[in-house]
Structures are given as structure tokens and as C-alpha cells.
Amino acid sequence: MHFLRITQEHPYLAQIRMWYEESFPLAERRTFGQLIQLLDCPDMNLCAILEQEQLVGFIIYWQWDTLLYVEHFAIDPQQRGLQFGQKAMQLLVTLDPAWLVLEVELPTDDISRRRIQFYERQGFSRNPFAYHQPPYRADGTGIPMELLSIPAIHDQERFSTFSKQIRENVYERFYPTASGYKPIG
Incomplete structure (x- = not known):
């Protein structure tokens, strides 16, 4: 398995778009057009997730000095149960960030509980601090979620620092403007 980073138009984007839009409600993602504008x-x-050169999923992550933040991750629904998600997470860990962080929905139903259990089996820890996914639009509202991490975050100050870094660099930095959706900075 390997990740293929996509930085421009690519044939895989049509399938990734379908999974992206089916897997994540609009409040929890950008429009696909906005995402494409961020490729550079x-x-x-x-990244396309490839198993023996077959597209089996995608992952969107942000990498800074000490923090790698997973924004979106999905495996082809037809390929679930074949351990591609587990392999992808193992591959992500080999990037060796000091901190690996991702958001998950609150455990309110069987699907969200199973999702959290999946990440816990991959070595992620639930952190005991309140978290809201920032909105993808300037006029939106945050969504209560949990921030999972490798390793666990034990102090509020570090948790707040990471939350602020994610909010500023993934969400607020790219709010649409009246003249269009342009990255700032």
C-alpha cells in the first residue's frame, strides 16, 4: 500500500470526489471545488490510497513541524472489511510525526462508536477535553466532536495549542471571500 499525493488534476479525483461527498456531510467538509483549489x-x-496500484480510498492530511492532522479519511465502501483502513493508518504512522491528530464524531450511535474503536485499535487515544470542529464557512457554527491523537494529549495547554493551530491553518485560513475561494497567505 502507498499514498499518491495529488497536486493537480488527476483521473483519481472523480472517484475521490464521490467518496468525499458521500462520506462527509456538507457541514463537515468543503465543497470539492474548494478542496481542489487547495491542492498546491x-x-x-x-492522497489517493493505492493497494497494488488499485485506488481503495483517500486521505487528506495537513503536516506542520510537530503535528500531522488528518482532516478526512475514507475507504471505498466496496472494499471495507479488507483491512485497507488499518494498513493506511499504519502507513500514516510511519510518517513519524511527533503528534498525530484527527477528529471523530461523538459516540452517539453504533457507527460512531465503531469508528472510535477502529482508531483506538490503531493506537489513537481519546482526549478528555471539549472540542468543536470549526466551521468550513465564516458564517457557520462548530460541530461538537472529539480529537483523538497519538500519543495521548494529557494537558489542556497542549490540547488548546493544537486546536488553535488546526482552526487557524485548516479552517479560518481558507474561508470563502466575496471575490471567491482563495487561500490566504
Whole structure:
């Protein structure tokens, strides 16, 4: 298995778009057009997940000095149960960030509980601090979620620092403007 970073138009984007839009409600993602505009951002990585050169999923992550933040991750629904998600997470860990962080929905139903259990089996820890996914639009509202990490975050100050870094560099930095959706900075 390997990740193929996509930085420009690519044939895989049509399938990734379908999974992206089916897997994540609009409040929890950008429009796909907005995502495409971010492909050349050096800290954003939109990667096709390939198993024996077959597209089996995608991952979007942001990488900074000590923090790697997973924004979106999905495996082809037809390929689930074949351990591709587990392999992808193992591959992500080999990037060796000091901190690996991702958001998950609160455990309110069987699907969200199973998702959290999946990440816990991959070595992620639930952190005991309140978290809201920032909105993808300037006029939106945050969504209560949990921030999972490798390793666990034990102090509020570090948790707040990471939350602020994610909010500023993934969300607020790219709010649409009246003249269009342009990355700032």
C-alpha cells in the first residue's frame, strides 16, 4: 500500500470526489471545488490510497513541524472489511510525526462508536477535553466532536495549542471571500 499525493488534476479525483461527498456531510467538509483549489498548498496533502496500484480510498492530511492532522479519511465502501483502513493508518504512522491528530464524531450511535474503536485499535487515544470542529464557512457554527491523537494529549495547554493551530491553518485560513475561494497567505 502507498499514498499518491495529488497536486493537480488527476483521473483519481472523480472517484475521490464521490467518496468525499458521500462520506462527509456538507457541514463537515468543503465543497470539492474548494478542496481542489487547495491542492498546491504545501502543508495540505490529498492522497489517493493505492493497494497494488488499485485506488481503495483517500486521505487528506495537513503536516506542520510537530503535528500531522488528518482532516478526512475514507475507504471505498466496496472494499471495507479488507483491512485497507488499518494498513493506511499504519502507513500514516510511519510518517513519524511527533503528534498525530484527527477528529471523530461523538459516540452517539453504533457507527460512531465503531469508528472510535477502529482508531483506538490503531493506537489513537481519546482526549478528555471539549472540542468543536470549526466551521468550513465564516458564517457557520462548530460541530461538537472529539480529537483523538497519538500519543495521548494529557494537558489542556497542549490540547488548546493544537486546536488553535488546526482552526487557524485548516479552517479560518481558507474561508470563502466575496471575490471567491482563495487561500490566504
